Every structure is written in structure tokens, then in C-alpha cells.
Amino acid sequence: MKGALHMNTYGLTGRIVIPGxxxxxxxxxxxxxxxxxxxxxINFCQTAKDVSNAIRWARKKNIRFRIRTGRHSYEAYSSLDGGLVIDISEINKVEVDHKTKTGRLGAGALLFPLYEKLYEEGFTIPGGTCPSVGLSGLTLGGGWGMLTRPYGMLIDQLLELEMVDANGNIIIANREENSDLFWASRGGGGGNFGVVTSFLFSLVPIKRVSVFKITWDWDGFENVVDSWQKWAPYTDVRLTAIIDLLTEDAGELRALGEFTGEKGELRQLLEPLIKAYPPKVVEIKNIPYIDAVKMFGGMMPGMEEYAVNHGDPDAHPFKNTGAFAKHQLPKEAIQRLKKFLSNSPSIENKVQLQALCGNAACEKSTDTAYVHREALFSLLYITKWEKHSEANINIRWVEDLRNSLLPFADGAYVNFHDNCIKDWLEQCYFFNLPRLIKVKTKYDPEHVFRFPLGVPVDNS
Known part of the structure; x- marks a missing residue:
């Protein structure tokens, strides 16, 4: 590391940060x-040319590098010891064309500032909820959030992207030009094929939405989970719902959702869920869309200003993993969930189910690299802790939980990096993997873009 302090950065452009x-x-x-x-x-690039210079510099110097946007890689694969981090978070320009209802968005944009800028123009995109997630990583993995069922995956609104390839050349990919790369970039994951510097999206006009929150005592676990899974993937396509299954020590279950219709209509749609088990709290309201963004993102006043000066206030140690349910969970699976949450080593652990179907299933599983089109809902297994000594027991808990549920929910989401899944590539891509390897080999034959869970090249 000491030698790295004196590494010659001549040839790099943009903002350069080094130890010291x-x-x-x-x-x-x-x-x-x-x-x-x-x-x-750490090279904070501000233009596609900066990215091009960084890739060419790294190749010339034979220095390992990683691509970074929002720093949310679950296994920190967007950084590394002793190498170069190509950070694109300062490539965040937003240009809206009201006539075509499209937006050319800098790939480095972080979600909350991006949502704010788009909302000022009367639009949004169906992206995720975490305010500091980067647009590039989210999009390239597929992208879902609280508008997924009415508008599909984020990649379903993607029209075109600009990318810096392994040779440092700036190329375009869309349905006509480099169409195989465009296919791979819709769900193939970030860091595999090149560095995306901008996206062209179809934008969603939006003003207000209706939202809900329902809370139950933990005693209703089986009834609530079963009722939610029989309702959420099949209800009105304008409604996307999630449910947080907290630990027995936390003592609650919480369902939340966003609806693009009116409050009264939402109340009627929620009746099957409300009748499942007597809720403690039912909240339904109609609010400006940007307030819903803040609510689902857990935004607190002053959070953005704090982040600029002190880092992400939500940053914490964790181990998350996930899977997809193509069928409803049988009683045995729900009981396994309950057992794990009854014996959790941390009160903060939880399982979150995200309803899919609707327009998330509007494309075939082979139409994009994102393959999980037939899933009813995703499962995110979440563990976090405070003391370093608590890490191992919580990591074992979350991995054992995923393995226990594999007979009922499998597959992996490329944005939920998990280095404990031995057949990671197969679980992420299933039958789309051979085609992804072919695209990878074509656009990056020397395997310039690599990280432990990345798409390999075909060396045969």
C-alpha cells in the first residue's frame, strides 16, 4: 500500500483522490x-472521455480496476485494495425531452437526486427505493421498485445506452446498433461488458400516488404471509406491494405499497389483506409522488446534506441475499420462514417479499438478459449487526435461511451479490448464460472487466 501512495496518475482525467x-x-x-x-x-470521472482515459491508463499500467457508481455492491465488488476505482457518480446530468417523454440520464446519478430532478419535470422512472443506489448498477441488473407492476422492470423503459468498451472506445447500444450488447445490458449486470456513461429512458408521467402501510402483530405470521402471497402478485396491476417479515423479537409484520390510482380505490383493493388477520394499524393516503419516494427510501430531513460531508448515513455492515418464488409458498415454507425469524441472532434481521408479475412479466424470459420474468415475487433475506463479533453468526443465519428455502424459492438477482452461492452464474441467468458469455467474449475478449462473480469469457 505504501508504494501506491506515489503511483503516477499522469493520463487520468477527472477528479483524482489518492491516499493522503x-x-x-x-x-x-x-x-x-x-x-x-x-x-x-479513486478516479471520479465527469465525462465519458474521463472513463475512456481511465480504462486505457489501467490497461497500459496493467493495474486492476473496478467500476463504481453508488457503492452498493453487497460484496463490495465495486472497490478493491491497491487498485484503481473508476467512479462515475459525477456523470449525473439529467436531460428531459417533454415532446418525446424521454430522458437522457447520466449513468452515475444517484436515485433520490435523480427522482427529484425528474419530478420537477413531471416524470419519473420505475426504479428502486434506496436513495443512494446508483442508476447504472440498478439498471444493468434489471431494476425494480414501487412502480414495477404498472411499468415493468426499469430495463423495460430503456431505449439506448452509451458505453465505454474494453478498448476505451465510446459506443452506442440499442435495438438496432450493437443489439446483442443492448440485450446483455438489460439484466446482465454492471461491470461485465464496459462502463455505461448515459442511458436514454422512456419516462413515466407522474404527479400523485396513493400509498399504504398495514401493521400486524407477529402472531398472525402464517395467515398474513399466505394472504399476502395470494393477493400481491395478482391484484390490480397499478399496485406494487412489499411485505417486511420482522423477527419475533421485533414482533411485527409490515406491508407497504404504492398505487397509481385514488385512495378510495386502494382501500377496496386492500380488503383481502386487511381481512387476513386483524391489523394493528392501517394507513392509506394520497400524496405527491416525491413524498412517496422519501417515505419508501426512509429519507430524513438533512440526509442529503449530511451525506455530502460525512458519507451515507445509512451505511452499515450487512449480508443480504435473495431468491425468487415462481409458485406460492406452501405451508412448510412459511413455517420455515417463521422458525428462522423466531431464532434470529439480531433483532434487525428480516425477510422482505416484493410483488412482481403485472408488467414485470410483459417480456419473455429470453427477451432480456434478466431471466426471472415468471417469478410471482422476490425474497430478500436481510441481516445486519453492530459489533464485529456478531458478523459470523448473522452471516450463517442468512445463508442457512436461503438454503432452507431453496426447494420453494431459487434463482439469484445479479444486483444481490452473494459469494456464498456456488452456482451463482447459473442461478442469476439460467438458460440465458450461454448467450451472455458469447456477448462478453465478443465485446471483452481479453476479460478486461472482471470481478469474482462476473460473466466469464469463452476460452475454448
Whole structure:
């Protein structure tokens, strides 16, 4: 690491941060603070040309590098010790064309500032909820959130992208030009084929939405989970719902959702869920869309300003993983969920189910690299802790939980990196994997873009 302090950065452009700079510790911070990595150079690129220069510099110097946007890689694969981090978070320009209802969005944009800018223009995109997630990683993995069922996956609104390839060339991919790369970039995952610097999206006009929150005592676990899974994937397509299954010590179950219709209509749609088991709280309201963004993102006043000066206030140590349910969970699976949440080593652990179907299933599983079109809902298994000594027991808990549910929910979401899944590539892509490897080999034959869970090249 000492040698890295004197590494010659001549040839790199944009904002350069190296060890010893006052901003270095903030610049190297990961959202998952379980990892404490020390890059030799962090290159905050501000243009596609900066990215091109960085790739060519890294290849010339034979220095390992990673691509980073929002720092949310679950296994911190967007950073590394002793190498170059190509950070595109400052490529965040937003251009809206009201006539065509499209937006050319900088790939480095973080979600909450992006949602704010789009909302000022009367639009949004059907992206995720976490405010500091980067647009590029979210999109390239597929992308879902609280507008998924009415508008599909985020990639379903994608029209075109600009990418810097393995040779440092700036190329375009859409349905006509480099169409195979465009296919792969819709669900193939970030960091595999090149560095995306901008996206062209169809935008969704939006003003207000109706939202709900229902809370139950933990005693209603089986009834509530079963009723939710029989309702959420099949209800009105304008409604996307999630449910948080908390631990027995936390003592609650919470369902939340967003509806693009009126409050009264939402109340009627919720009746099957409300009747499942007597709720403690039922909240339904109609609010400006940007307020819903803040609500689902857990935004607190002053959070953005704090992040600029001190880092992401939500950053913490964790281990998350996930799967997809193509069929409703039988009683045995729900009981396994309950057992794990009854014996959780941390009160903060939980399982979150996200309803899919609707327009998330509007494409065939082979139409995009994102393959999980037939899933009724996703399962996100979440564990976090405070003391370092608590890490191993919580990591074992979440991995054992996923393995226990595999007979009922399998597959993996490329944006939920999990280095404990031995057949990771097959679980992410299933029958789309051979085609992805072919595209990877065509556009990156020397395997310039690589990380432990990345798409390989065909060396045969």
C-alpha cells in the first residue's frame, strides 16, 4: 500500500483522490461497512472521455480496476485494495425531452437526486427505493421498485445506452446498433461488458400516488404471509406491494405499497389483506409522488446534506441475499420462514417479499438478459449487526435461511451479490448464460472487466 501512495496518475482525467488526500476516507467508503478497502487511486470521472482515459491508463499500467457508481455492491465488488476505482457518480446530468417523454440520464446519478430532478419535470422512472443506489448498477441488473407492476422492470423503459468498451472506445447500444450488447445490458449486470456513461429512458408521467402501510402483530405470521402471497402478485396491476417479515423479537409484520390510482380505490383493493388477520394499524393516503419516494427510501430531513460531508448515513455492515418464488409458498415454507425469524441472532434481521408479475412479466424470459420474468415475487433475506463479533453468526443465519428455502424459492438477482452461492452464474441467468458469455467474449475478449462473480469469457 505504501508504494501506491506515489503511483503516477499522469493520463487520468477527472477528479483524482489518492491516499493522503483529506477526502480519501470519505471517497473510499462502501455502503456495506463490513468491508474496509483501500484503493490506490479513486478516479471520479465527469465525462465519458474521463472513463475512456481511465480504462486505457489501467490497461497500459496493467493495474486492476473496478467500476463504481453508488457503492452498493453487497460484496463490495465495486472497490478493491491497491487498485484503481473508476467512479462515475459525477456523470449525473439529467436531460428531459417533454415532446418525446424521454430522458437522457447520466449513468452515475444517484436515485433520490435523480427522482427529484425528474419530478420537477413531471416524470419519473420505475426504479428502486434506496436513495443512494446508483442508476447504472440498478439498471444493468434489471431494476425494480414501487412502480414495477404498472411499468415493468426499469430495463423495460430503456431505449439506448452509451458505453465505454474494453478498448476505451465510446459506443452506442440499442435495438438496432450493437443489439446483442443492448440485450446483455438489460439484466446482465454492471461491470461485465464496459462502463455505461448515459442511458436514454422512456419516462413515466407522474404527479400523485396513493400509498399504504398495514401493521400486524407477529402472531398472525402464517395467515398474513399466505394472504399476502395470494393477493400481491395478482391484484390490480397499478399496485406494487412489499411485505417486511420482522423477527419475533421485533414482533411485527409490515406491508407497504404504492398505487397509481385514488385512495378510495386502494382501500377496496386492500380488503383481502386487511381481512387476513386483524391489523394493528392501517394507513392509506394520497400524496405527491416525491413524498412517496422519501417515505419508501426512509429519507430524513438533512440526509442529503449530511451525506455530502460525512458519507451515507445509512451505511452499515450487512449480508443480504435473495431468491425468487415462481409458485406460492406452501405451508412448510412459511413455517420455515417463521422458525428462522423466531431464532434470529439480531433483532434487525428480516425477510422482505416484493410483488412482481403485472408488467414485470410483459417480456419473455429470453427477451432480456434478466431471466426471472415468471417469478410471482422476490425474497430478500436481510441481516445486519453492530459489533464485529456478531458478523459470523448473522452471516450463517442468512445463508442457512436461503438454503432452507431453496426447494420453494431459487434463482439469484445479479444486483444481490452473494459469494456464498456456488452456482451463482447459473442461478442469476439460467438458460440465458450461454448467450451472455458469447456477448462478453465478443465485446471483452481479453476479460478486461472482471470481478469474482462476473460473466466469464469463452476460452475454448
Amino acid at each position: 488526500n483529506p477526502e480519501y476516507d470519505l471517497a473510499r467508503e462502501e455502503f456495506n461497512t463490513r468491508y474496509d478497502l483501500f484503493p490506490a487511486i
